[in-house]
Amino acid sequence: MLDQARPFLKLEGVHKTYTLKTTFGPTKEVKALQDVSFSLKRGEALALVGESGSGKSTCGRAIAGMFKIDGGNIEIDGHQVGTARTSKEKRETAKRVQMVFQDPFASLNPTHTVRHHLERPLKLHNRIPAGSTLADELEKTLRDVELDPAATLEKYPHELSGGQRQRINLARALAVGAELIIADEPTSMLDVSIRRSILNLMKRLKDERGITFLYITHDLATAHYLTENTAVMFGGRIVEFGPSDQIVHDPQHAYSKLLLSSVPSAKTRIEADFEHAKDFSNFADKVRQQTAASTAPLEATKDGRLVRG
Amino acid sequence: MSEDRFLDVKGLEVDYMTLDGPFRAVKTVDLHINRGEVLGLAGESGCGKSTIAYALMRLHRPPAFISGGSITVDGEDVLAFDDETLNQWRWNKVSLVFQSAMNALNPVLTIFEQFRDVYHRHTGKSTKEARARAEELMRLVGIDPVRLDDYPHQLSGGMRQRVVLANALILEPELIIMDEPTTALDVVVQREILQEIAGLQAKFGFSILFITHDLALMAQFADRIAIMLEGNIVEVNKTDEIVNNPQHDYTKKLWDAMPSFDDAKGVA
Numbered sequence: 001m002l003d004q005a006r007p008f009l010k011l012e013g014v015h016k017t018y019t020l021k022t023t024f025g026p027t028k029e030v031k032a033l034q035d036v037s038f039s040l041k042r043g044e045a046l047a048l049v050g051e052s053g054s055g056k057s058t059c060g061r062a063i064a065g066m067f068k069i070d071g072g073n074i075e076i077d078g079h080q081v082g083t084a085r086t087s088k089e090k091r092e093t094a095k096r097v098q099m100v101f102q103d104p105f106a107s108l109n110p111t112h113t114v115r116h117h118l119e120r121p122l123k124l125h126n127r128i129p130a131g132s133t134l135a136d137e138l139e140k141t142l143r144d145v146e147l148d149p150a151a152t153l154e155k156y157p158h159e160l161s162g163g164q165r166q167r168i169n170l171a172r173a174l175a176v177g178a179e180l181i182i183a184d185e186p187t188s189m190l191d192v193s194i195r196r197s198i199l200n201l202m203k204r205l206k207d208e209r210g211i212t213f214l215y216i217t218h219d220l221a222t223a224h225y226l227t228e229n230t231a232v233m234f235g236g237r238i239v240e241f242g243p244s245d246q247i248v249h250d251p252q253h254a255y256s257k258l259l260l261s262s263v264p265s266a267k268t269r270i271e272a273d274f275e276h277a278k279d280f281s282n283f284a285d286k287v288r289q290q291t292a293a294s295t296a297p298l299e300a301t302k303d304g305r306l307v308r309g
Numbered sequence: 310m311s312e313d314r315f316l317d318v319k320g321l322e323v324d325y326m327t328l329d330g331p332f333r334a335v336k337t338v339d340l341h342i343n344r345g346e347v348l349g350l351a352g353e354s355g356c357g358k359s360t361i362a363y364a365l366m367r368l369h370r371p372p373a374f375i376s377g378g379s380i381t382v383d384g385e386d387v388l389a390f391d392d393e394t395l396n397q398w399r400w401n402k403v404s405l406v407f408q409s410a411m412n413a414l415n416p417v418l419t420i421f422e423q424f425r426d427v428y429h430r431h432t433g434k435s436t437k438e439a440r441a442r443a444e445e446l447m448r449l450v451g452i453d454p455v456r457l458d459d460y461p462h463q464l465s466g467g468m469r470q471r472v473v474l475a476n477a478l479i480l481e482p483e484l485i486i487m488d489e490p491t492t493a494l495d496v497v498v499q500r501e502i503l504q505e506i507a508g509l510q511a512k513f514g515f516s517i518l519f520i521t522h523d524l525a526l527m528a529q530f531a532d533r534i535a536i537m538l539e540g541n542i543v544e545v546n547k548t549d550e551i552v553n554n555p556q557h558d559y560t561k562k563l564w565d566a567m568p569s570f571d572d573a574k575g576v577a
């Protein structure tokens with residue numbers, strides 16, 4: 001891998017296969033993760049981008065220990081994921097890693113106030129230091145995500161905007177004391193201006209609080225503002241890994257190139273004729289088929305990137 | 310393009326009843342879509358876009374109420390329909406891709422079972438015919454038809470989103486309302502699907518109301534764009550004008566907020 005003195009998060013050769021039973025044909029296997037390796041230093045952010053269905057969410061959930069992987073190893077801060085047995089160990093795992101999801105509404109309980117959502121983790125995880133009070137910590141947590149405590153604490157999720165709800169989800173991860181936050185498309189349901197403010201917030205938490213982020217997104221145009229590195233995924237594998245700026249401006253792998261060239265721009269029209277659509281689709285298919293067929297390993301390029309052959 | 314108003318909305322008002330009294334989410338909105346036209350509807354979160362989408366199909370539920378105005382589709386007064394007419398009309402004539410519908414698929418039914426239910430109810434055709442149609446539509450949205458027998462949780466977010474799009478096309482409606490239909494997709498698939506929809510649209514001549522906060526995407530696809538702010542439509546014009554010559558301050562502000570690769574606006 002790239003030079004990583006002491007990685008905070010380390011994945012080595014991670015595999016995950018789902019077996020699907022079909023009513024008609026034989027069972028089918030989906031290789032959601034195939035030999036995925038990367039590492040991330042404390043206080044850094046990595047963007048995980050790529051094809052829909054390429055295993056990004058599966059990768060995030062594997063790191064959060066939400067299921068058992070079929071092969072390989074995941075370590076957070078030197079602790080192997082998935083080995084927590086006692087409730088104390090599980091609480092310690094929760095402190096290391098938390099997830100924030102795409103739909104800011106679905107992940108909050110509609111019958112509970114903001115206060116309830118934040119008080120629970122603060123108490124459960126003993127997050128109230130000596131000399132401080134629960135009220136102090138609540139206020140501090142809300143200020144960390146740039147919400148006005150007095151105006152927000154007694155509100156229910158439906159009384160908040162999408163952007164405010166996503167701030168509460170981040171606040172909840174902070175209340176647990178998470179050092180690594182896996183944000184799975186946290187901004188894709190928010191409009192542009194709010195998207196930007198959430199991105200700003202994550203960047204501040206990273207820069208000022210040293211929070212490590214795995215940022216899963218389809219929004220390539222903003223990913224490089226938050227992240228040092230980007231991993232492009234296709235079919236369960238990483239096809240390119242390197243500094244986000246380089247990948248955005250000069251992608252190397254054929255699939256990365258296709259992805260970057262498809263980012264919408266107001267200057268190009270979607271053509272309504274089937275011929276045009278076919279040309280693009282055929283080209284995209286060709287790239288996807290070649291990428292899927294290749295089992296070539298990731299290789300280091302001159303400029304320090306890793307690209308699959 | 311000559312005016313042939315397939316959808317014509319006049320003075321539409323929608324209220325939400327809240328504990329503090331009625332809240333007007335849509336304020337005297339006029340808008341129309343010509344036959345075969347794509348109208349984009351953009352504006353910031355909470356401005357009332359989804360409320361309009363639901364009201365047009367009369368799928369709004371209390372505490373939402375239509376308190377004024379008229380909705381005419383293909384010459385018919387939609388607000389005058391009785392329940393039976395409404396049920397026949399919905400999905401046949403006009404269909405809706407709900408915002409975040411991918412999270413609302415029925416978790417205990419397979420993709421095919423959900424598909425078959427709608428198809429049966431409206432056409433009375435056999436399971437075999439439903440299967441053939443379902444497979445055709447899955448190919449159209451780029452999913453291997455074997456995945457018809459999967460449950461929603463077995464599909465990725467983007468795959469579920471495509472299933473929802475396919476469902477809206479089942480009965481070949483004449484107007485499709487798409488509320489943020491592509492936010493969960495990678496940009497390659499997003500472009501393929503929009504091209505496919507544009508192609509189908511050119512062939513069958515249906516109309517589209519396209520709701521998204523991604524202005525760049527909207528500009529690629531819409532013929533005209535309406536900009537909405539706090540329940541009002543503040544500017545409607547041809548796409549070219551909205552892109553190159555926006556009039557309203559708010560439209561200009563929306564463009565300024567769009568991230569791009571080359572500036573440093575993403576993070577202040």
Ligand SMILES: Nc1ncnc2c1ncn2[C@@H]1O[C@H](COP(=O)(O)OP(=O)(O)OP(=O)(O)O)[C@@H](O)[C@H]1O
Pocket residue numbers: 018019020030031032051052053054055056057058059462463464465466467468493494495
């Ligand atoms: N519980 C499950 N059972 C069966 N298959 C699954 C399950 N969860 C995910 N998969 C499959 O694993 C693959 C990867 O899915 P994943 O959700 O990780 O993709 P993704 O990259 O997050 O996609 P998207 O960008 O669309 O969210 C897909 O083919 C998906 O259908």
Ligand SMILES: Nc1ncnc2c1ncn2[C@@H]1O[C@H](COP(=O)(O)OP(=O)(O)OP(=O)(O)O)[C@@H](O)[C@H]1O
Pocket residue numbers: 162191325326327332334352353354355356357358359360361372373408522
């Ligand atoms: N059930 C409800 N009760 C009270 N107010 C509501 C309800 N549903 C929506 N609203 C309010 O109506 C307004 C319009 O909401 P709507 O969902 O139509 O916005 P939108 O433009 O679709 O936003 P977004 O881009 O976030 O999807 C908002 O101010 C919202 O808070």
Ligand SMILES: [Mg+2]
Pocket residue numbers: 056057058184465466467
């Ligand atoms: Mg996902």
Ligand SMILES: [Mg+2]
Pocket residue numbers: 358359360408488
């Ligand atoms: Mg909406």
